[in-house]
Structure formats: structure tokens, C-alpha cells
Amino acid sequence: MNSGQPPSYPPPNIYSQPRLRAALSLFVTTLLVMGLIASQWLLGDAPQQMQFDARLTPPSVDHWLGTDALGRELWARTLAGLALSFWVGCLAALLSTLIALSLAALATLSSRLDTLVSLLIDTLLSVPHLILLILIAFALGGGTQAVIIAVAVTHWPSLARVLRAELWQLRQAPYVRISRALGKSRWFVLHGHLLPHLLPHCLVGALLLFPHAILHEAALTFLGFGLSPSQPAIGVLLADAMRYLSGGYWWLGVFPGLGLLLMVLGFERLSNHLRRAL
Amino acid sequence: MLEARQLSFHFSPDAPLFDSISLTLNAGQWVGLSGDSGAGKSTLGKLLAGYLAPFEGEVSLDGKALPKSGIQPVQRLPQSPELAVNPRWRVGKILREAWTPTETQCQAFGVQPSWLSRFPQSLSGGELQRVCVLRALVPKVRFLIADEISTMLDPITQLELWQALKQEAEQRQLGVLVISHDNALLERLCPQRLHLSGSQLTPW
Numbered sequence: 001m002n003s004g005q006p007p008s009y010p011p012p013n014i015y016s017q018p019r020l021r022a023a024l025s026l027f028v029t030t031l032l033v034m035g036l037i038a039s040q041w042l043l044g045d046a047p048q049q050m051q052f053d054a055r056l057t058p059p060s061v062d063h064w065l066g067t068d069a070l071g072r073e074l075w076a077r078t079l080a081g082l083a084l085s086f087w088v089g090c091l092a093a094l095l096s097t098l099i100a101l102s103l104a105a106l107a108t109l110s111s112r113l114d115t116l117v118s119l120l121i122d123t124l125l126s127v128p129h130l131i132l133l134i135l136i137a138f139a140l141g142g143g144t145q146a147v148i149i150a151v152a153v154t155h156w157p158s159l160a161r162v163l164r165a166e167l168w169q170l171r172q173a174p175y176v177r178i179s180r181a182l183g184k185s186r187w188f189v190l191h192g193h194l195l196p197h198l199l200p201h202c203l204v205g206a207l208l209l210f211p212h213a214i215l216h217e218a219a220l221t222f223l224g225f226g227l228s229p230s231q232p233a234i235g236v237l238l239a240d241a242m243r244y245l246s247g248g249y250w251w252l253g254v255f256p257g258l259g260l261l262l263m264v265l266g267f268e269r270l271s272n273h274l275r276r277a278l
Numbered sequence: 279m280l281e282a283r284q285l286s287f288h289f290s291p292d293a294p295l296f297d298s299i300s301l302t303l304n305a306g307q308w309v310g311l312s313g314d315s316g317a318g319k320s321t322l323g324k325l326l327a328g329y330l331a332p333f334e335g336e337v338s339l340d341g342k343a344l345p346k347s348g349i350q351p352v353q354r355l356p357q358s359p360e361l362a363v364n365p366r367w368r369v370g371k372i373l374r375e376a377w378t379p380t381e382t383q384c385q386a387f388g389v390q391p392s393w394l395s396r397f398p399q400s401l402s403g404g405e406l407q408r409v410c411v412l413r414a415l416v417p418k419v420r421f422l423i424a425d426e427i428s429t430m431l432d433p434i435t436q437l438e439l440w441q442a443l444k445q446e447a448e449q450r451q452l453g454v455l456v457i458s459h460d461n462a463l464l465e466r467l468c469p470q471r472l473h474l475s476g477s478q479l480t481p482w
Contacts, residue, residue: 173361174356174358174361174362175361175362175363175364177329178354178356178362178414179375181327181328181329181349181350181353181354182349182350182353182375182376182413182414182416183347183348183349183350183376183416183418184375184376192364193364196366197366
């Protein structure tokens with residue numbers, strides 16, 4: 001123990017810093033998303049253009065990811081589908097987080113409201129996701145709006161439970177008690193002391209919801225309850241590919257699927273980095 | 279007059295913390311409260327400030343129950359100032375949460391203007407404690423429960439804090455209950471001293 005030599009510590013690895021990693025992955029994701037959005041602009045109506053002399057051609061130099069049964073370029077359709085999924089995912093995750101946050105905040109106001117909110121959370125968590133999703137999307141008549149609403153309405157409970165527990169713990173903090181004793185209203189305590197602490201949780205929660213939302217949007221569309229078949233959504237592409245898969249036209253399913261997988265994994269990674277950093 | 283009548287409280291039913299304790303605190307009066315660790319000094323302080331409700335007995339202010347909402351006339355000053363401030367607020371916002379102290383008051387408590395734009399993490403415990411004490415001295419406040427507020431301060435800062443508080447309390451006729459393990463401090467500050475042990479309150 002007492003050798004006189006100062007202990008040598010390993011030099012700090014700059015890449016292992018959570019904040020740096022989060023910033024890096026935020027940068028990469030933002031770049032990709034901006035590219036995705038910009039590509040929609042450049043694509044124009046390429047995803048819908050049919051070439052009847054090039055139906056179901058495998059990937060080649062002329063047709064990068066191959067074409068589908070109507071001779072439409074798959075790379076253009078995949079990009080368009082990803083962009084559509086991105087918007088649907090964004091809106092659904094945002095809406096879902098808003099619902100979760102407002103219900104968690106409502107639960108702090110009185111113990112009766114808290115019981116009610118907890119009951120609502122438990123009820124929704126006990127029903128399988130997909131059944132509820134299909135029912136709601138079907139009841140709203142399908143389409144982009146219906147999918148967004150269905151995903152938003154079914155995905156808030158797990159986040160609401162986390163936020164409610166976090167608020168519960170924060171409320172016991174001495175400075176919150178003191179604020180009340182100094183005559184501050186519940187509303188002041190809520191938006192002055194409690195909500196600012198929840199912002200990182202909300203951000204990470206929304207980002208974690210995002211891949212879920214995209215996957216469920218694709219699943220709903222694949223099952224035929226979601227977006228209309230004329231829109232180049234990933235779910236539509238995959239459902240289309242199912243019909244041709246037995247014919248050996250593998251590229252129809254593989255490329256849109258890979259695109260979806262990459263986007264979901266990217267956001268999952270980003271939210272994990274952010275969770276560690278914030 | 280802050281009055282506690284026949285207070286009983288326990289955390290587990292088979293071990294009562296105290297039984298039928300009575301206590302009065304007049305305007306401008308300083309009372310010291312000592313006792314062993316776990317005797318229930320802080321709990322008694324919380325009962326008096328309305329943070330906890332007694333199982334039996336009642337706490338009254340001028341014959342009426344403590345108000346349920348609004349500025350509490352009985353303010354409790356906790357031991358650790360680090361927990362008593364919102365870490366996301368700047369010191370200026372913390373200090374002025376309920377009222378704005380005058381410059382003379384800030385000077386008397388040794389609160390430097392340069393602290394106000396900083397975050398509480400960059401202040402020491404002693405500096406933060408002075409901010410916390412000043413924050414609680416809202417004009418409507420009439421009684422203070424000072425729960426070990428000077429324990430983590432160095433002797434000189436302790437002296438300054440108590441002197442400032444003494445002056446303010448004399449001016450406004452504040453009643454103060456000083457809770458401490460330090461008997462020398464209590465002898466110095468409080469003409470009347472109480473000792474809590476074995477669930478009973480005895481003068482010494």
C-alpha cells in the first residue's frame with residue numbers, strides 16, 4: 001500500500017464522457033433527419049413515377065434498390081416512407097408526452113385525482129397495445145390522423161407512471177414544503193419547482209416513445225388499418241412486399257425494412273445517450 | 279402566542295415519541311430546546327410549524343388553529359440549507375421567493391449582492407443558510423422554529439447569524455424556538471430552556 005509511488009489512474013477517455021456521446025449522437029441524428037427531410041424536397045414525385053419497362057427489376061446501377069411491381073423506384077419510395085414515418089412518429093410521441101405530463105401533473109393536485117390517474121394508467125397498461133391501437137385507428141377511419149391519434153392515446157401510460165412517481169418524490173423535497181409554507185400556491189409550486197425538473201425526463205421519454213410510435217405506425221399500416229395504400233409509407237411497402245416475397249423478389253421487403261430498423265435503432269441510441277447525459 | 283396543548287405523537291404505536299406535551303411561546307420570547315438524538319426535538323418543531331399533525335392535542339396561534347394555506351406565521355428553518363433550496367434557481371430568486379429584503383437586512387445577515395446571480399451549488403452551506411434564514415423572515419411571520427440552523431457554521435459566522443437574527447426578532451417581536459444540541463449556545467441565547475427526554479418536556 002505504502003510504496004511511495006503515486007497510484008496511476010488510466011487517462012480519461014474522452015469518448016466515454018456521456019455528455020459528449022450524447023452530443024455526438026444528437027448531431028448525427030439531426031444530420032440524418034435533415035437529410036431525410038431535404039430528400040423529400042428533391043425527390044418530387046419520383047416515388048410515384050411508374051416505369052412499365054422496368055417492373056420488378058433487382059437492384060442494379062440504374063435502379064439502386066430495384067423497382068416494385070409497377071416499376072416504381074424502391075429507393076425513392078423507401079426514403080419517402082421513412083420521412084412519412086418520421087412525421088407520424090414525431091407528432092405521436094409529442095402528443096403522447098403531453099398527455100402523460102398533464103395527467104401526471106393533475107395527479108399531484110389531490111389524492112383523489114391521483115387515484116383516478118393511477119387507475120387509468122393501470123387499466124391502459126393491462127390491455128394489449130396492438131388491440132387498442134387497431135380498435136382506435138379503425139374507429140377513427142384510418143389515415144394519417146387516425147394513426148397519430150391512436151398511437152398517442154395508447155402510448156402515454158408508461159411515461160405517465162414514471163413522471164407521476166418522479167413528481168411524488170419531488171414533492172417531498174424540503175424546498176417544496178418551504179415554498180408552500182411561504183404561501184405559494186399549488187400552481188406556483190407545480191410550474192416553478194416541479195415541472196422544470198421533469199423536462200429531461202420528458203425529453204428522453206418522448207425520444208423513447210418515438211421508435212415505438214414508428215413501429216406501431218408501420219404495423220398498423222401493414223395490417224391495413226393505418227395509412228392509405230396510395231401513400232408510400234413503410235408499412236404499405238412491407239405489406240406490398242409480402243405478396244411478391246414468394247416470387248423471390250426479396251429487395252421489396254429487405255430495403256424498406258432495413259431503413260425502418262436503422263431509423264428506430266438510431267433514435268433508440270440517441271435517447272439512451274441522452275438519458276445517461278441528462 | 280403560539281401554544282401547544284397536550285401534544286402526543288408517535289411513528290410506531292408501541293413507541294410513543296412524546297405524550298401530552300405542552301408548550302407556550304410568546305411574542306418576542308426566545309426558548310431553547312435541547313434533548314438527545316431521537317428524542318423528538320425536530321418532530322416537535324415540525325408539529326409547531328404545522329408540517330405534521332399531532333395524533334392528540336392541538337397547536338394554536340392566538341387561540342386559533344394554524345392557517346391551512348397562505349403564508350404561515352410559524353416558519354421552520356431546517357438544518358441543511360442545501361436541501362432547502364431549489365438547485366435550479368439562482369440565489370436571488372430563492373431569496374426573493376416570498377418577499378424582497380431591504381439592503382440593510384441583507385447586510386445584517388451578510389448576504390452579498392454578488393451571490394444573487396449564482397446558483398446555490400456555488401455557495402457554501404453557511405452562506406446558503408444565511409440566505410435561507412433571511413428568506414423566511416417574511417413580514418407576516420411571527421414565530422420561528424430554528425432547527426439546528428447554526429450547526430454547520432464556523433463560530434464567527436454563527437455569532438453573526440445569531441446577532442442579526444436577534445436584532446431582527448427584537449425589532450419585530452418574533453418568538454423563536456431554538457433547537458440545538460449545543461447547551462452553551464442555548465444558555466447564551468435563550469433565557470428559558472427546555473429539555474426533551476423520555477417523552478417528557480422539563481425546564482432546566
